[in-house]
Amino acid sequence: MENLCDKTAIVGIGRTEISRNCGRTELKMATEAILDAVEDAGLNIEDIDGMINYTMDTAEQIEIVRSLGIPNLSFFSKTPYGGGGSCGTIAHAAAAVHAGLANYVVCVRSIRDASAPVKIGDFDTSKSSYNSDVYWGMYLPYGLITPVSWIGMFTQRYMHEYGIQDGAFFPIAQVARENANRNPHALFYNRPLTYEEYMDSPMNVTPLRRHDCCVNVDGAVAIIVTTADRAQHLKQRPAYISGVSQGMSTNGEQMTSFYRPDITGYPEIEEYGKKIFKMAGVTPQDIDVAQFYDAFSSEIPMQLEALGFVSKGEGVAYCEGGHRIRPDGELPINTSGGLMSEGYVHGMNLIAEGVRQIRGTSTTQIKDAELSLVTGGPGVPTGGLILKRR
Template sequence: MNRERRSLRGRVAVAGIGETTYHRHGRSPDAEFKLALQAILAACRDAGINPREIDGFASYSDDRSDASRLAAALGLPRLRSATMQWGGGGGGCCAAVANGAAAIATGQADCVVVFRALAQGQHGRFGQVSGIDTISGEKAYLMPYGVLSPPQRFAMRVRRFMHEHGVRQEALRSIALASYHHAQANPRAVMHGKPLDAQIYDDSRWITEPFHLYDCCMENDGAAAVVLVSAERAKDLLQKPAYLLGAACGSGYRTGAIPHASPAYGSASFGTVAPDLYAMAGVGPSDVGVVQSYENFTGGVVMALAEHGFFKPKEANDFLTLDNLIAPSGRLPLNTSGGNLAECYMHGFELVLEAVRQVRGTSTSQAARSDVALVIGGPMVTPVSNLLLGSEAVL
């Protein structure tokens, strides 16, 4: 079969984006399902479509807002597509968009909403280990030895990468500083008005080495959504379309091996996924003007950017400086809304919305080059996913 016919490139576009107010974890006044509806309705208003035109939903990380219940609450005439990305937690944020786009490209739906909603006051904190009576799988090999939390698990992978390639702490610090720098221009950001500098970062407590407090993502309540339609339909709606250039999902050989026994241990899991993305999109790293990379922890961003071809691992210290990572004129503006560290932590879905803003030219920290915007989902988990969005000029 002709590979061109199997591509999503230029066939589907993001026509609308919407989000709720972002809260610190446990602070939302609304239930999770209500937050999802608020974000979906906001995305429909942004696109200029009637919510009853929606006929599909896509999400990830076991989102609790069931598609059939959403359809009933919105009064949809019919539901044609409902997909949930399997596994990988926040690594599925881009895969969910790909799944929704695939439904449109194959005629299974005409208007798909992709979303993520979180109300940790209602359902409990993600970063807190408690109430576990039995363990299995990876946890059975880790928790008896005191490896209880995500920072502990991922710190070991990052430390291996730093050791093998001579990566210094300053590289991680630059990523945190860039996210906080951009958040100061973004009134939506939870950390807006709370700047971070090198001294504050250095003086902050260790969570687990090499992660300081500011290397770790926040935990938040809220919801975010995007409306997907065909490329042809998007041209007739309110906003400048952000076209899907490519998307990929997966991981390499034995990435899921336990306990912590994958052959490529010091890796963000994009060794096979990034080439697939670029192949579908028909672009390369030099074409990308701005990146939104999931920061569960800053060290994963270092590995993910290297695996996407922006620099060789041994060049990380020279490339990852604050000047290189900030908009408008940095070499590679990164997390221009504040990212998981400083805007909010919608399991990375807020990164997709910011990539759309960059393509539209409406970001609060607009990059000088934004016709091609990359989103990287969930480094160091499996499966991971990524997404390239672009303007009409790129097609």
């Protein structure tokens, strides 16, 4: 496989507001975010000739093309597995533009999780793979029907295995909230989180409290990818894609891989991590800032371990007190507030924040950030990427 290091770049990012009641359709928000990204890149809508979104999107590509008047798409695809597909959209786009299948590919996710009609278990089984995957029959009939219940199983075992005490994930939630307090776009802007509030919040599913969980929102994010050569002539500083890969390991399920020999880690993340660091020619210690997929707070220390930042079982200790993961620490994380405090746009907002760090435009900007890591959702087939400033 040819090394794609720095041969493609993100050149445009766009978004809608993050809210709890957007008052419009996912299609409308998708078009708004794409137009914003096109303007950000200094392009015209006619330049867009590739598109990637999620299999879970209700805003169909053919309707987006019609609504925006895009003349033609020469490349289009979708990524599955929810937030696990976030960085996968960038992988698809990078491959497409490098291969010459398209010139400017837009990746978009439009989600209305806060104001959409309530569905059993927060998903519509008629539009998902849940109704066709045999293993769901071992969980759903017995009440294990929500993401927090699935991740709660991994977290409970992780805490038992490594002697982690109740409340140990608070610094992760606290740092995310501190960063969100500086981000006017975040849902939790200017709303601090105290230890008392965290500990007094109800258990969603033991051992995960309300403030250990992401917040469902309405919103859309769009990201434009092109070749490195084209990127040099556009409006914004390019965020070069130095490493990007997906991972799907054996004996896995969609968020319920409970029958593996060890459920205190993420083999998919270990595998894609090896690839992206090798592709970029760097090590975890070279990363200046990271946007970890934080649908739940326990996912961050487990990702730190899977990606080689720390050894197995040391992730929670690394985050203790929050000092190492704050903006002035060894590895600043989730600088926009992340999915727990900015809002859950299925990971695409993390990619946009990774780009802002490269551009130097984040509300919690890390000085001289040259390498920015972004990860996709754990517990499912997933992916990650490393962005570079040069």
